[in-house]
Amino acid sequence: MTFTLTKCYSPFVSKFDPCKPVLTKCYSTPPNLYIEFQPNNTEQFPTAKEALYAGTLWPCLYDPYYSKRGESSG
């Protein structure tokens, strides 16, 4: 993969901001942004069950998302 699924930046922080400042903010950049036409015969997940859990047949389109409440996986 030649791209990342998240981009982060450091927003301006003022001394007068009322809430505790968030020093790094991140946003999603899912794979569809980087694939023009999906090539023929793209690699598929080995089993239908894995594909169902991923929500897509193709690993190249899979983008896991983790809750900002702090869960680390799944």
Next chain:
Amino acid sequence: MWYYEKKLQYPVKVSQCNPMLAKYLTEQYGGADGELSAALRYLNQRYTIPDKVVGLLNDIGTEEFAHLEMIATMIYKLTKDATPEQLVDAGLGAHFVNHDHALFYQNAAGSPWTATYIQAKGDPIADLYEDIAAEEKARATYQWIIDISDDPFINDSLKFLREREIVHSQRFHEAVELLKEERDRKKVF
């Protein structure tokens, strides 16, 4: 014409009675970027889109109804046995007064669904770009619901739905590429 398969596209499990989460999920039920808007937008635009991409709008529009059904199941399960007091505490008192435990096509703040959420401009590029934007907005909405939810089972189903938005966006991008292609031009490599 449609055939109905009496099962959900992806299983929906709920870990606890949580009417407040149901209230937030309503955004994807009857909100501007929700599944109802998506289904009706694509199934309506498909009549006047070039033949090459009619099938795509037909298939994705149909899948959106499968997603709508999953969201409905989540909302129903999260609220079905909630007492009026629990609904009031969850901010659903006004909903209970108007609808009892019934679902309704409205957004999380209670505004009823309206056709002004969707567009059919008739211009294929304009319509497909709107569809791409709708998929990205729905993906973002799923992210924010996952961020706010503490129900691991619901989150599992929501992550599936978020991934489908990514796949749909990819397919709409490909549709634009198909319509951009220069016809009758010999390709020289």
